[in-house]
Amino acid sequence: MTTTHPRAPGGRRGLHDNHPLVPYLFLLPHAVFFLVFLVYPIVFGLYISVHRWDPLSDTQPFVGAEFYLNLFRDTPQRDFFWRTLINTLLFTAISVPLLVATALGLAQLLFRPIALRTVFRSIFFMPGILSVSVMGILWRWMFENQSGLVNNVLGALGHPTIPFLTTDGWAWVPITVGTVWWTIGFNMTLYLAAMGNIPTSVYEAAELDGASGAQKFRFITVPLLQPTTLFVVVTTVLASLQLFGQPQVITAGGPARGTQSVIMYITEEAFSNNQFSSATAMSFVFGLLMLVFTAIQFRTMARDIRGGDRT
């Protein structure tokens, strides 16, 4: 250990040790960035949403709840906001069960020792580190009408080509399949870690009672993994609700807004239509919805923290 002597008496000595300001100095850098780039934008956003904010104008007249009410009146904003919100919820409803069940299945396949286990784990995890645009471009190519790999395989099986990217409904397939491929490894890793926490004695006891592999999975693994499942579900729901990059890159929201997500629409309203106030109001409404899910997540996590402190 490096030995250091207290500084010579003088002005600086005061800040050396137990000066009451010292803790605040440690907090200061974080607090500044936190207040400026997180707290202030929220307050500023509230201000923007109740004014008519025009980047080219000097005045921003107060309009009250107008932009919020527009989401419930006969306006294009209402039509597109709710339609893209339904798109987003639909994607969430389809992708979350896939992402949870498949991840659990993969983890179950990989938990017990098997040859090349580490290699398999890496292969399933690896796509998740690609950026969303790489993943999106890749899957757009996979589902390309004429020469994409998927249609080629379909063709080889004697099936006519499906124009996935441009057909209403079908366009969700590349987005969902790509997302599963992209993010499944993350959930799988969470499950693998949780499975490692189940004491082997529980399984041994079940084996003595003659439980089959399927029974052990059904009556031991699944119930004991329930806290993890809750966590995985909530985080996956949150990630799915924030859908943006995949449809942006794979289908550009098409055909005819069929795969536009609510965040895509909000950014379109802000950055293409220059309707910053309207877009901010929408983001607050949508943020409130997400807050409900995050609150659940927060309570789940708080429970885990308390559990951790006791040991």
Add this chain to the structure above:
Amino acid sequence: MTDPLPATRLPTTPVPVTDTLGGRPLRRRGPRDLPRFALLLLLALLFLAPLYWMVSTSFKPEADTIAVPVQWIPAHPTIDNYREILTSPDGNILRWAWNSLFTSVAFTAAHLTVCVLAAYAFARLSFPGRDAWFWFVLSSMMVPGIVTLIPSYIMMIQLNWIDTFHALIWPGVAGAFGVFLLRQFFVGIPRELEEAARLDGANHLQVLWFVILPLSIPALATLAVFSFMASWNNYVWPLFVVHGDLQTLPVGINSFSSRYTTDYGKLMAGTAIAAVPVLVVYLLAQRYLEQGIAVTGLKE
């Protein structure tokens, strides 16, 4: 999800993914595992197929990318796609990669510095308002990113930060997650070590630097990898705050893709260039990344 949580809680000792199952011997049931191995192999091949298809396409001349029947192995392998996109004035891939690298390194360094200092205060110092501020910071995790996107963008305009590195680096520096992760880790470090250093006359910064940080390498590495990846793969924010020469790789590669919508050979070469560095980093940091996800995901 309708069932209530079970009364039994999982043991909380972190057991990272290891190659043993408790004390059970490995390969106890060798032959019966053949179907499981075959299934895993099939799934792994399915997972690798898109990546293989990317690499394979990137080495094909344009005519061969749309050849029927499909060429699994390029019939006329060429590196022209790579050569052309690396020298083409349309898409400056190397410039985007540099932007991403610079941004990610600067962001990670700033993020870690800011979070380490705050986490030390929260974990080791007592002062009025500490717990209230800590919960205030934590509660910010509940705010979805979309809520701050537009006001932050307008702030960038007002600060004249559009199309500068400042816009890419500073806004995300003060996260709650980083402070939380480090604080939880610091709390677990025995106080005796710190007290010995204090007796030797070390001040708080010295305690942090010489005692706490060396013992916190796993947490720091986890946070560093997370921050780097988050910044490297960030898409939404850079899409709106930087343009042209300052674009980062994920955004640049997508703008580039609208130029080559039909030339998938070039597009896949560009995608491969964007993917390979991050795959290499992953293979190097794999252990930290997977354990970091497992541990932070479940414990925090």
